[in-house]
Amino acid sequence: MLQNQIKKAYFYASIYAKIMKWTAKIIKHRGERRIAVTFEKTPWNIDKMRDFPGSAWSNSLKVWHLPASPDNLRIFNLQTEFTPQRLEVERFRQWLRSRRYSENTVRTYCEALMTFLKFFGDMPTSDMTDDDVVYFNNEYVLKNKFSASYQNQVVNAIKLYFQTIENRKIDIGKIHRPKNPKNLPNVLSKSEIKEILSCQANIKHRAMLSMIYSCGLRRSELLALKPQDINADRQVVLIRQAKGRKDRIAPLSPKILTLLREYYRYYRPEIYLFEGRTPGEPYDARSLSEVLRVAVTKAGIDKPVTLHWLRHSYATHLLESGTDLRYIQEILGHNSSRTTEIYTHVSTRSIQMVKSPFDDL
Incomplete structure (x- = not known):
């Protein structure tokens, strides 16, 4: 019931935004892609903006902004700025946030997934298999001599993406998972x-x-x-x-x-x-x-x-x-x-x- 109410409020807010000709653009705020929305700051307009899930006011930028989700991008005709890979990453980002992952984890996992998807160019994610993940691991991560911790982060992000967004499992057993080196902490006197x-x-x-x-x-x-x-x-x-x-x-x-x-x-x-x-x-x-x-x-x-x-x-x-x-x-x-x-x-x-x-x- 509550979910239906949220969808209804979101629908009417999006219709209102189109009628009143609100303008929008992609911005980067605190390291995250957001949609900055410009409109006349009337109480009515502000109430409608607050109906959008995730809307917020930035004191530093002096603008209202929204999550750069696929739905919001379509509402403001900004979807052309996103590649298919970025749209997949945004879907993953929204899922992570809905499960209340920390912002550091969200950022790390999304960056890792984007690197993986870009590596395969235009290949649809539905066509990707375990062997593709193994190939990426060998030809990108190991060839570039990235750290063991980075390698594990990438594998974890890919595994979670396919389990949640693609609803299928990747066989992690086929992928080399290095042990992190046991370094002693650095200490000052x-x-x-x-x-x-x-x-x-x-x-x-x-x-x-x-x-x-x-x-x-x-x-x-x-x-x-x-x-x-x-x-x-x-x-x-x-x-x-x-x-x-x-x-x-x-x-x-x-x-x-x-x-x-x-x-x-x-x-x-x-x-x-x-x-x-x-x-x-x-x-x-x-x-x-x-x-x-x-x-x-x-x-x-x-x-x-x-x-x-x-x-x-x-x-x-x-x-x-x-x-x-x-x-x-x-x-x-x-x-x-x-x-x-x-x-x-x-x-x-x-x-x-x-x-x-x-x-x-």
């Missing part, structure tokens, strides 16, 4: 962390990097924080709907609370705890990575430090200070203790207790 943070004259930059290290946050988790997620009384931060669609809490040190209060008094963010130049919009992820790069250079550290190194360093330093591995797992939001146990291989607490036989010579 406490003195190196201190040098990086002390190089920050800008209080916003210092607060962002300090939060990642002091709470073991992922970049996306930091940028999604809102002021109300900081609980000063309980000295914890609430990390909402992080990886795996899970909420969790992490402890806040008194020093980071003092820094956050100072930052908040100066910047007064509107929606997100850390906002960019546009009020109400989260800080740009690439800009944050650049902030760290500049700080590492100023600190004179000759290492390819990334934001995730700060998270790895936090976990390792906790372990070295005697924190139980189970608590570290909860703070970091790991599903499995085996993921957290990797930090035991880089912790120097136990290694330093081992006496080398060289000392007895």
Whole structure:
């Protein structure tokens, strides 16, 4: 019943858009293809725009925009901008979002599927078989020496696409699935962390990097924080709907609370705890990575430090200070203790207790 009501509202909204001669064009917003719609901003028009599923207003672009779905493209006569491959990718994108996959997963899977479909040109997906996937794996992925993790991502995306959109299975057993290399996490010393943070004259930059290290946050988790997620009384931060669609809490040190209060008094963010130049919009992820790069250079550290190194360093330093591995797992939001146990291989607490036989010579 509800689905019929949605379809009916969508139908009348699309008819109204044609009658009132709304104009539209394809845009890229936050790395995603969207349809920007221009019309007279009357209350009636805005109500009709809101009837379109997925419609949203962009403060930065000052325009209403819609998902670039095949239906929306046809309504606004924009379907010619999409190749058959892109239309398949859009169908897949809509399915992934309807199942509430994270935007990172949606983007990764859709890019992988597009690469696969482009490789075969105009071949209809209905004609593709297991052998075609094996051929793609050998002639594109392996020939170009892409990483094992990329190879697995592509295979996972292709498998899911054929199971859901094409409603048939691909025999993954025929495709080589490499094991990801077991690399140890990169860890900085406490003195190196201190040098990086002390190089920050800008209080916003210092607060962002300090939060990642002091709470073991992922970049996306930091940028999604809102002021109300900081609980000063309980000295914890609430990390909402992080990886795996899970909420969790992490402890806040008194020093980071003092820094956050100072930052908040100066910047007064509107929606997100850390906002960019546009009020109400989260800080740009690439800009944050650049902030760290500049700080590492100023600190004179000759290492390819990334934001995730700060998270790895936090976990390792906790372990070295005697924190139980189970608590570290909860703070970091790991599903499995085996993921957290990797930090035991880089912790120097136990290694330093081992006496080398060289000392007895």
